[in-house]
Amino acid sequence: MARLPDPTASLTGDDRAIYDDIVRRRAAKGVHHLGPYIPLLNHPQLAKRIEQLGFFYKYESDLPRDIYQFVVLEVGRQSGVEFIWRDHLEKAREAGVPDGVIDGIASGAHKLDEPYQMVREVMGWAFRFKSIPVKLQGRTIDTFGMNGFLEIVTLCGFYTMIGMVNACFDVPLPKGEDHA
Secondary structure (H helix, E strand, O other): OOOOOOOHHHOOHHHHHHHHHHHHHHHHOOOOOOOOHHHHOOOHHHHHHHHHHHHHHHHHOOOOHHHHHHHHHHHHHHHOOHHHHHHHHHHHHHOOOOHHHHHHHHHOOOOOOOOHHHHHHHHHHHHOOOOOOHHHHHHHHHHHHHHHHHHHHHHHHHHHHHHHHHHHOOOOOOOOOOOO
16 A cells, blocks of 8 residues: 555644644634645645645635536546545535536536536646647636636646545545545
């Protein structure tokens, strides 16, 4: 098993302050598990910065919550990282992602309802590391603004990284908790 040690009991000083801040910030939003942050806390400064970006995406970004959750589920499906899918499935429903769209993500359906299809097309270009066609870029900016457009693309990269942490270090889903 590739699981890294849980360093949280041995953190001291500034490293302990980073851990306490991550726990506090997440608990304030109703999240009581650390998921990928347990292995990342073996490098507290890295964990701090990754968690801050994740917190921004999840709670402070301009993207509508259904689109945020759609992107996360789509990354989970494309990567095959079960943690991402299972951790975000109910949150996606709560955010308003229609069951038909969730079923379409799960099955790999070629066509989804708008605006999800448009977002999926943007994600496809991003995952191929290709320039996004001008018309698609324009439609996406018209729908979500420049900030939202940039967040869609960079969220693909962020959750790819989180997926790698979860998969490479065998991060287990917390038992009996509300996943977020």
